[in-house]
Amino acid sequence: MSDLSYAVQLAQKLIRCPSITPEEAGTLDLLEVELTQVGFNCTRLVFGEGKDKIDNLYAELGEGPAHFAFAGHVDVVPVGRLADWQFDPFQAEIKDGFLYGRGAADMKSGIAAFVSAIRQWQESSKKQTKISLIITGDEEADAINGTSKLIDWMRQNDIFPDMCIVAEPTSQIRIGDNIRNGRRGSLSGSLTVTGQQGHVAYPDLARNPTLTLMKMLAPITSTKLDGGNAYFGPSTAEVTGLSTSSSITNVIPLNANAMFNIRFNTEHTKETLQGWLEDHFKRIATKYEVRFEIKWKSNAAPFATEAGKLTELLRKAIKAQTGVIAELSTTGGTSDARFITNLCPVAEFGLVGKTMHQIDEKVLIDDIDILANIYEDMLHRFDANHEY
Numbered sequence: 204m205s206d207l208s209y210a211v212q213l214a215q216k217l218i219r220c221p222s223i224t225p226e227e228a229g230t231l232d233l234l235e236v237e238l239t240q241v242g243f244n245c246t247r248l249v250f251g252e253g254k255d256k257i258d259n260l261y262a263e264l265g266e267g268p269a270h271f272a273f274a275g276h277v278d279v280v281p282v283g284r285l286a287d288w289q290f291d292p293f294q295a296e297i298k299d300g301f302l303y304g305r306g307a308a309d310m311k312s313g314i315a316a317f318v319s320a321i322r323q324w325q326e327s328s329k330k331q332t333k334i335s336l337i338i339t340g341d342e343e344a345d346a347i348n349g350t351s352k353l354i355d356w357m358r359q360n361d362i363f364p365d366m367c368i369v370a371e372p373t374s375q376i377r378i379g380d381n382i383r384n385g386r387r388g389s390l391s392g393s394l395t396v397t398g399q400q401g402h403v404a405y406p407d408l409a410r411n412p413t414l415t416l417m418k419m420l421a422p423i424t425s426t427k428l429d430g431g432n433a434y435f436g437p438s439t440a441e442v443t444g445l446s447t448s449s450s451i452t453n454v455i456p457l458n459a460n461a462m463f464n465i466r467f468n469t470e471h472t473k474e475t476l477q478g479w480l481e482d483h484f485k486r487i488a489t490k491y492e493v494r495f496e497i498k499w500k501s502n503a504a505p506f507a508t509e510a511g512k513l514t515e516l517l518r519k520a521i522k523a524q525t526g527v528i529a530e531l532s533t534t535g536g537t538s539d540a541r542f543i544t545n546l547c548p549v550a551e552f553g554l555v556g557k558t559m560h561q562i563d564e565k566v567l568i569d570d571i572d573i574l575a576n577i578y579e580d581m582l583h584r585f586d587a588n589h590e591y
């Protein structure tokens with residue numbers, strides 16, 4: 204018999220399912236069996252058509268009215284070059300206290316930890332707290348047929364948890380050091396300026412679009428757009444690509460194009476940024492008599508969960524289980540919490556994420572058990588905090 208905890212064994216079983224997006228690869232079937240055993244009602248929700256089809260799972264336990272939710276994703280990113288791995292990415296081997304495999308950090312062990320926490324909590328809780336689990340198979344790819352649609356479905360069915368923890372691996376150096384209470388938004392632009400082509404020796408007979416393009420890009424060239432606020436650092440903008448329609452040195456090009464990306468905080472919306480830049484582009488275009496075209500793409504709005512009951516209970520649970528004082532931060536890329544914020548207050552908290560998406564992704568097995576204890580502690584604190 205193995206002396207590994209339930210949480211570690213469940214993490215191993217999940218890692219052994221090669222669920223690279225969009226494959227579910229048995230992960231949701233496995234969770235459904237485990238969850239049904241402890242009394243959860245499971246609903247499988249398939250969204251999308253054909254090759255975009257994604258399998259998701261919503262599970263619910265208890266009556267409420269107090270209602271706590273956990274969220275996570277069972278999909279993982281591809282392994283990269285298999286030969287580079289020291290450990291088979293889908294064997295879930297344990298060596299020197301570490302569990303290795305794709306998804307060990309991001310975020311199958313996190314899911315295993317909250318399932319284990321609920322089992323532990325159930326044995327001692329006398330409350331009627333309702334627990335729901337929001338589990339998606341589409342976080343690492345486009346995130347179109349995953350949490351976003353699951354949240355729409357919950358809203359339509361009038362399911363509103365009081366708060367939610369996403370089990371993303373937010374810890375940085377040691378477990379408990381970091382909670383994410385928000386994320387920045389992302390806005391990309393592709394800007395094309397059209398001037399008049401001509402001979403470089405006769406610039407008066409041409410209109411060079413590169414000069415105009417550079418003037419248009421001036422306010423967003425490797426710069427900070429604001430001073431940040433209570434939860435966020437400054438919004439940043441970077442030009443990521445430049446090209447023209449000319450490939451030789453004696454022709455003034457007809458077109459010049461730039462691509463750029465803005466990572467923005469809650470001081471802006473994509474609409475205010477687009478409006479500001481389009482006004483600026485128009486002024487320059489009028490002055491230099493050129494035309495321009497801008498194409499925008501934004502798949503993430505910024506959000507912040509105000510420090511409050513959720514972050515306070517979580518920080519207390521972390522402190523009680525580890526002695527660590529957790530910091531609130533909003534760094535990193537985007538995550539599914541950006542959808543859950545439309546449903547209830549949400550924070551992300553989980554294992555040490557240093558090796559996420561890397562070769563030989565790993566987590567300490569002791570950390571998985573500590574995380575389960577933190578989540579269980581959090582549930583008891585939530586029980587105690589709720590008035591019946």
Ligand SMILES: [Zn+2]
Nearest residue numbers: 309310342371
């Ligand atoms: Zn993740």
